[in-house]
Amino acid sequence: MSLLALFIIGSITFFSVLYIMLTAFAKSDENIIKWTPLIVLLFVTILASWIVTDLSAQWVLIEATTLFGAILISLSKTERSIDVGWKFLLINSFGLGIAFMGIIFVASGTKDDSPTSLDLLSLMPKISTHETLLVETGIWLAVFGYTAKLGLFPNHFWVSDTYAESPSQISSLLSSFLPVSVILAIYPFLQLETQFKSSHFSTVLALLILGIITMIYSLLTIYHTDDIRRITALTALFHSGGLAVFLCFSPTMEMIYFVLCANITVKSLMFSTMGILRMDLGVRNLSSVDPNRGLNKISIFIHLFALGMAFVVPFSPFFIADLIIIKLGMQQLKYWVIIIPIINLVFFLVLLNKFLPLLELQQREFLPDNSFILAKRLKITYVMVILAVSVGGYGIYYLINGGFANV
Numbered sequence: 001m002s003l004l005a006l007f008i009i010g011s012i013t014f015f016s017v018l019y020i021m022l023t024a025f026a027k028s029d030e031n032i033i034k035w036t037p038l039i040v041l042l043f044v045t046i047l048a049s050w051i052v053t054d055l056s057a058q059w060v061l062i063e064a065t066t067l068f069g070a071i072l073i074s075l076s077k078t079e080r081s082i083d084v085g086w087k088f089l090l091i092n093s094f095g096l097g098i099a100f101m102g103i104i105f106v107a108s109g110t111k112d113d114s115p116t117s118l119d120l121l122s123l124m125p126k127i128s129t130h131e132t133l134l135v136e137t138g139i140w141l142a143v144f145g146y147t148a149k150l151g152l153f154p155n156h157f158w159v160s161d162t163y164a165e166s167p168s169q170i171s172s173l174l175s176s177f178l179p180v181s182v183i184l185a186i187y188p189f190l191q192l193e194t195q196f197k198s199s200h201f202s203t204v205l206a207l208l209i210l211g212i213i214t215m216i217y218s219l220l221t222i223y224h225t226d227d228i229r230r231i232t233a234l235t236a237l238f239h240s241g242g243l244a245v246f247l248c249f250s251p252t253m254e255m256i257y258f259v260l261c262a263n264i265t266v267k268s269l270m271f272s273t274m275g276i277l278r279m280d281l282g283v284r285n286l287s288s289v290d291p292n293r294g295l296n297k298i299s300i301f302i303h304l305f306a307l308g309m310a311f312v313v314p315f316s317p318f319f320i321a322d323l324i325i326i327k328l329g330m331q332q333l334k335y336w337v338i339i340i341p342i343i344n345l346v347f348f349l350v351l352l353n354k355f356l357p358l359l360e361l362q363q364r365e366f367l368p369d370n371s372f373i374l375a376k377r378l379k380i381t382y383v384m385v386i387l388a389v390s391v392g393g394y395g396i397y398y399l400i401n402g403g404f405a406n407v
Helices: 001-025 032-051 054-075 078-108 120-127 133-150 157-163 168-193 203-222 230-249 254-279 297-309 317-331 335-360 372-398
Strands: none
Touching: 001 032, 001 168, 001 254, 001 372, 032 168, 054 078, 054 133, 054 168, 078 133, 078 157, 078 168, 120 168, 133 168, 133 203, 133 230, 133 297, 157 168, 157 230, 168 203, 168 230, 168 254, 203 230, 203 335, 230 254, 230 317, 230 335, 254 297, 254 317, 254 372, 297 335, 297 372, 317 335, 317 372
């Protein structure tokens, strides 16, 4: 996988989600067309953050997505969504403020007589001659600050509320694309740390711990969660923790791009199917499902498929990612890495336990009051299915032909 592939897959996913918003938006009576420029601006800003190599410019772009995202969260037009938008803005800005301080420390600590450029290629040769506590602290602060934007513990509290209260299409965009920008922003700092001959503390180890804690927190919380939207939000949070853990095993950029493509395709699919299922059920809480209302079985089948793609289906890109992380862990003699796919499996089993009872509901067609919207959403969701399966299929083909270190 390459940055170009990430761009193409991201663009197809974005326009699929945007089409659903323009033709089948149902969260409120808001006129989505007038918000389209802001939604497109959010996407363009995210894409720009993938391209730039200057660490400070990348920070500015990611901070801009925080402002745009906070505004779009309020499209639900409820008092709760406005509160959540403020929470999203404040916690993310707090974390990015810490990250900016770290960038300043790194810039100051590596400054010399020659012009200083804040990109990875320029900074790498300087680390060996500027191996100071200031630079080391800057790296740690930058990574920790960005983890708030990723939604890791202890700054994870905005994730569940944001994805649960905002329109499912906005949740889809934020959960699919923002982690990509953050992972690409964290990666250069982890690379800089590898140039230290000795260090007072390990940023990689700290990121690994935060990632694992986030995954365990999501697992323990989802067991007691009944709200379909919050279940999906916690699943997205779980995967954000997984992305952080994956980054700690020194993957190649090719591996990173593949996993980020997986994040975009599978999360967008998961939120799209969740929206279809929730509308067809007519309720958010699984305990409130009316057995007499019935259910179009395609709603639950396609959502179960999306959950399988997020975890254990053999042609899922995340299944390939599990194989890659096991391979990297074994190469680095970190045999405990086997607990990562085990945690994934346990999480998936908990999800099955929550959603399988819906298969017992009586089969029916979509109800007349929402059949048009659901039919529209379903058609575009099939495109997302094809895209996610294609990424997984590419991963399998690439493995067979000796790629990804021939896992």
